[in-house]
Amino acid sequence: MSDQRTQVGVPVLRRDLYAKVTGAATYTVDVSPPGTLHAKVVRSSHAHARITRIERDAALATPGVVGIVVAEDLKDLFPRFGHIVPDHCILAIGKVRYYGEPVALVVAESLFAAEDAAAAVEVHYEELDAVMTAGDALADGAPLVHEEFYRAATDESFAAMAAAPTEDGDGGARDNVAHTVELEWGDVDAAFADAHLVVENERVHYPMLYAYAMEPYNAVADFRDGRLHVTSTAQHPFMVRTDLARIFDLPLSRVRVEVPYLGGGYGSKSYTKVEPLAAIGSWATGRPVKLVLDVEESIYTTRADSADVTVRSAFDAEGRIIAREFDVVLDSGAYADNSPLVLAKTVNRCFGPYRVPNLRARGRSVYTNTSPASSYRGFGAPQGSLPGELNIEKAAAELGLDSFEIRRRNLVRPGEEILRGKRGIDADLLGDLEMLANSLQSHAREDSAIGIGFTASDAGAFPVSTAQIRLQVDGSVLVLSGSTEMGQGSESALAQIAAEELGVPLDAVSVAQSDTGTGPYERTTGASRTTTLAGLALQRACTEAKQKVVAMAAEVFGLPEADIASVPGGVQVADRPRVPFGEVISRWFGAAAGEVTGVGLVRREGVTQKMPPFWEVGVVGVDVEVDPDTGAVKVRQLATVADVGFAINPRAVEGQDLGAATQGLGGALFEELIYDGPQLVNPNMVEYRVPRMQDLAERIDTMIAERGDGVGPYGAKGAGEGTLNPMAAAVAGAVAKAIGRWPTRVPLTPERVWRLMNDLPEEDGE
Amino acid sequence: MADGGELGRTVRANVNGTEVSRYVANRSTLAQFLRDDLGLTGTKVSCELQVCGVCSVLVDGSPVSACTYLAVDIDGRKVETVEGLADGDTLHPLQQAFVEEFALQCGFCTPGFLMMSVALLRRNPDPSEEDVKEYLDGNICRCTGYRPIVEAVQLAATRMREDGHV
Ligand code: FES
Ligand code: FES
Numbered sequence: 001m002s003d004q005r006t007q008v009g010v011p012v013l014r015r016d017l018y019a020k021v022t023g024a025a026t027y028t029v030d031v032s033p034p035g036t037l038h039a040k041v042v043r044s045s046h047a048h049a050r051i052t053r054i055e056r057d058a059a060l061a062t063p064g065v066v067g068i069v070v071a072e073d074l075k076d077l078f079p080r081f082g083h084i085v086p087d088h089c090i091l092a093i094g095k096v097r098y099y100g101e102p103v104a105l106v107v108a109e110s111l112f113a114a115e116d117a118a119a120a121v122e123v124h125y126e127e128l129d130a131v132m133t134a135g136d137a138l139a140d141g142a143p144l145v146h147e148e149f150y151r152a153a154t155d156e157s158f159a160a161m162a163a164a165p166t167e168d169g170d171g172g173a174r175d176n177v178a179h180t181v182e183l184e185w186g187d188v189d190a191a192f193a194d195a196h197l198v199v200e201n202e203r204v205h206y207p208m209l210y211a212y213a214m215e216p217y218n219a220v221a222d223f224r225d226g227r228l229h230v231t232s233t234a235q236h237p238f239m240v241r242t243d244l245a246r247i248f249d250l251p252l253s254r255v256r257v258e259v260p261y262l263g264g265g266y267g268s269k270s271y272t273k274v275e276p277l278a279a280i281g282s283w284a285t286g287r288p289v290k291l292v293l294d295v296e297e298s299i300y301t302t303r304a305d306s307a308d309v310t311v312r313s314a315f316d317a318e319g320r321i322i323a324r325e326f327d328v329v330l331d332s333g334a335y336a337d338n339s340p341l342v343l344a345k346t347v348n349r350c351f352g353p354y355r356v357p358n359l360r361a362r363g364r365s366v367y368t369n370t371s372p373a374s375s376y377r378g379f380g381a382p383q384g385s386l387p388g389e390l391n392i393e394k395a396a397a398e399l400g401l402d403s404f405e406i407r408r409r410n411l412v413r414p415g416e417e418i419l420r421g422k423r424g425i426d427a428d429l430l431g432d433l434e435m436l437a438n439s440l441q442s443h444a445r446e447d448s449a450i451g452i453g454f455t456a457s458d459a460g461a462f463p464v465s466t467a468q469i470r471l472q473v474d475g476s477v478l479v480l481s482g483s484t485e486m487g488q489g490s491e492s493a494l495a496q497i498a499a500e501e502l503g504v505p506l507d508a509v510s511v512a513q514s515d516t517g518t519g520p521y522e523r524t525t526g527a528s529r530t531t532t533l534a535g536l537a538l539q540r541a542c543t544e545a546k547q548k549v550v551a552m553a554a555e556v557f558g559l560p561e562a563d564i565a566s567v568p569g570g571v572q573v574a575d576r577p578r579v580p581f582g583e584v585i586s587r588w589f590g591a592a593a594g595e596v597t598g599v600g601l602v603r604r605e606g607v608t609q610k611m612p613p614f615w616e617v618g619v620v621g622v623d624v625e626v627d628p629d630t631g632a633v634k635v636r637q638l639a640t641v642a643d644v645g646f647a648i649n650p651r652a653v654e655g656q657d658l659g660a661a662t663q664g665l666g667g668a669l670f671e672e673l674i675y676d677g678p679q680l681v682n683p684n685m686v687e688y689r690v691p692r693m694q695d696l697a698e699r700i701d702t703m704i705a706e707r708g709d710g711v712g713p714y715g716a717k718g719a720g721e722g723t724l725n726p727m728a729a730a731v732a733g734a735v736a737k738a739i740g741r742w743p744t745r746v747p748l749t750p751e752r753v754w755r756l757m758n759d760l761p762e763e764d765g766e
Numbered sequence: 767m768a769d770g771g772e773l774g775r776t777v778r779a780n781v782n783g784t785e786v787s788r789y790v791a792n793r794s795t796l797a798q799f800l801r802d803d804l805g806l807t808g809t810k811v812s813c814e815l816q817v818c819g820v821c822s823v824l825v826d827g828s829p830v831s832a833c834t835y836l837a838v839d840i841d842g843r844k845v846e847t848v849e850g851l852a853d854g855d856t857l858h859p860l861q862q863a864f865v866e867e868f869a870l871q872c873g874f875c876t877p878g879f880l881m882m883s884v885a886l887l888r889r890n891p892d893p894s895e896e897d898v899k900e901y902l903d904g905n906i907c908r909c910t911g912y913r914p915i916v917e918a919v920q921l922a923a924t925r926m927r928e929d930g931h932v
Contacts, residue, residue, distance in 0.1 A: 013865055020873030021861040023808020023848035030807040112772060212908055214812045214820055214874040263874030264908050295813050655868045658911035685813040693899045693912045700913055
């Protein structure tokens with residue numbers, strides 16, 4: 001079978017790209033049903049304050065204003081959302097918890113009118129002491145961000161995540177710790193006592209980041225006749241549907257969330273964002289309401305959790321790890337959102353894909369009066385691997401080993417467990433290491449400073465996936481999947497899988513966009529799961545459809561099913577010519593009409609029983625040059641290995657990898673959201689600098705390792721975030737080699753590097 | 767714009783070869799005019815600060831940021847947007863090269879890159895890699911890591927020189 005594959009494993013052009021280059025592709029921001037009203041959010045001007053009064057009369061008198069909604073108006077609704085802990089107020093209730101928090105929603109006939117009126121809404125506050133850093137929030141007697149306890153959301157796979165904040169509540173004093181995670185095995189203390197060498201990195205800081213998906217968060221909602229229809233920039237429409245149904249107490253079947261093309265996601269459009277705001281606007285006015293955030297508002301809507309991590313590792317005389325210990329503190333901002341999961345993943349991912357016989361990792365996610373943190377590509381892995389991998393580099397230096405050798409001695413071998421009791425690693429990391437070493441070393445110069453990073457992420461999230469395939473009488477095929485096309489090329493990859501499985505030309509296959517109203521369930525589009533899990537569901541759907549056609553053909557030809565062979569594109573009886581699917585279908589229905597639907601389901605069973613469904617590996621290396629006068633870091637070489645099992649579309653995989661690596665370089669070298677007092681000093685794309693074209697590395701080598709070792713179709717496993725994850729660690733390691741000092745934080749801006757080189761503190765505390 | 771009380775005036779312009787005449791609010795940006803009044807939603811908006819380049823369109827042949835350029839200022843001028851690039855069903859060589867080189871993923875930045883690249887190739891039909899990087903440095907893409915975009919522009923340039931495309 002495998003050598004006959006014609007539609008997968010080959011670089012096909014992505015069909016969504018045609019619509020995108022002509023400007024014809026529809027994004028949420030392009031959707032405007034007739035009669036749509038425009039909304040503008042009135043936002044908090046304090047980090048922490050009681051709302052004493054909201055005056056809206058003057059604003060209501062602005063020409064064109066249709067309504068203004070405040071928290072008080074939501075009394076009959078469930079006024080919060082959150083897929084793990086529903087603590088997130090749609091509009092601030094009683095108090096505001098961060099600068100920029102939504103306080104009121106103005107709905108008007110035009111955007112201009114909405115903006116004018118929003119400026120006229122007067123909110124009176126009584127300021128409260130704020131906690132602006134995790135350190136402040138953890139201090140004794142710190143002001144509380146949340147006084148109340150929230151009942152965890154009911155989703156079983158998340159319920160465990162939410163245990164801490166609710167159970168703490170029984171009599172215990174409330175504090176700002178939103179969630180804690182601990183992971184331990186072996187005898188850590190004994191191992192440290194026996195160690196040949198102990199290496200410590202103290203309080204390594206990973207910054208708050210903004211994903212900057214170029215299409216800002218936006219949504220259009222239409223609430224009428226007890227039904228809610230939302231079009232939005234959601235990566236996980238089915239999860240947004242759950243939040244919306246709870247807010248309005250509607251059955252899931254009356255909430256429809258549709259997602260057209262996404263202008264970037266990278267995890268930052270996971271979970272509910274602006275959908276409840278647009279929905280209450282429509283609920284209050286009875287008209288469709290469109291809400292488009294600007295970039296500053298988007299920055300205040302979601303950021304990545306920042307992290308402070310202290311790590312200690314113990315080694316034996318041969319440079320083998322005998323124990324590791326981590327203490328992780330995440331600044332998760334004002335609301336939990338996905339931070340409990342980010343924390344769990346940071347703890348799972350910080351110690352790396354190594355043999356660690358004794359481990360203790362402790363994590364706390366802390367509420368602060370800053371913008372809420374949630375998912376961003378690879379979440380947990382970048383935060384954890386920066387300290388973890390930097391610590392390995394430091395150990396290598398102390399042990400007199402090079403970066404590659406220390407990893408040769410410690411990386412897990414194929415099939416070995418990284419997390420106790422979980423799926424063993426489905427990758428050959430030593431093989432990947434040699435690819436990386438060859439690439440970087442063969443182009444190294446005398447003064448090369450090479451840093452590398454390895455991560456392994458328990459990926460794919462909880463395996464619940466469904467797909468449908470509909471064979472049409474004219475031979476065309478419709479694929480229905482709940483996966484969102486956010487640029488990653490899932491639409492194209494799914495079409496390739498369907499074409500391969502059915503033996504039809506790629507052009508015959510169409511993939512419908514994600515829509516909870518008409519399409520099948522998909523739990524999420526994230527954690528690089530689409531190819532593996534949605535792909536598996538689709539393969540199963542194709543198998544079911546083919547079986548149905550065989551049964552129909554048996555009836556049509558009056559033969560036993562055993563005499564009918566399923567062949568590419570149709571069925572065959574003995575050595576007679578092939579009968580295409582369409583012909584079988586129309587003969588069975590007795591008209592040129594009808595269709596056959598195949599359904600494929602994936603759950604925790606069979607190949608996807610063991611968690612995680614697959615490991616997503618991150619293998620990267622850089623070769624940098626540091627300007628001795630300015631501290632500017634230039635990337636000479638960038639090398640990545642995508643260990644994807646099987647690349648459905650190799651060009652798309654390379655593209656995703658370079659994109660993820662480039663975002664990783666942004667976090668390593670430039671990007672950081674900076675609070676000064678209650679608000680950010682750089683909530684815009686002028687001062688929040690992201691990589692540009694001239695930052696391109698001189699030499700780029702994106703390699704693909706295909707060993708067929710994934711559980712997905714043809715041995716595939718997910719790709720798309722791996723190369724971001726260890727990037728900050730690799731860059732920090734390379735810079736350390738170039739300047740002979742160990743950085744303790746990223747981004748490694750010229751100033752910071754220059755300060756390090758000159759033995760000044762990395763932060764100037766200006 | 768149907769909102770009462772908005773000050774504005776009528777502008778006449780040539781957009782992608784079609785003469786248009788519309789009453790626009792004084793504070794309307796060119797991007798709002800193209801997207802909301804003309805329904806040309808191919809032009810996107812992101813940073814609104816002239817730093818990301820997604821809203822780039824050509825006015826009298828020169829690139830401008832439609833997010834900050836006022837709609838009233840196109841009066842009497844010629845505007846080119848991404849919708850005007852293809853010739854019927856035939857893609858512009860830049861569009862074709864972007865698809866072939868995987869120079870886009872989500873595609874949100876693409877209209878801006880295409881219009882800037884059109885301006886570049888009109889000015890310099892044979893740009894070096896450095897020329898491309900310098901000219902397009904003001905356009906942000908978060909998906910691709912840029913290399914495929916540089917390759918696409920150079921591929922299109924080569925083909926256009928061979929075909930005598932203008
Ligand atoms: S939106 Fe105009 S330059 Fe960014
Ligand atoms: S393709 Fe997504 S931003 Fe460029």
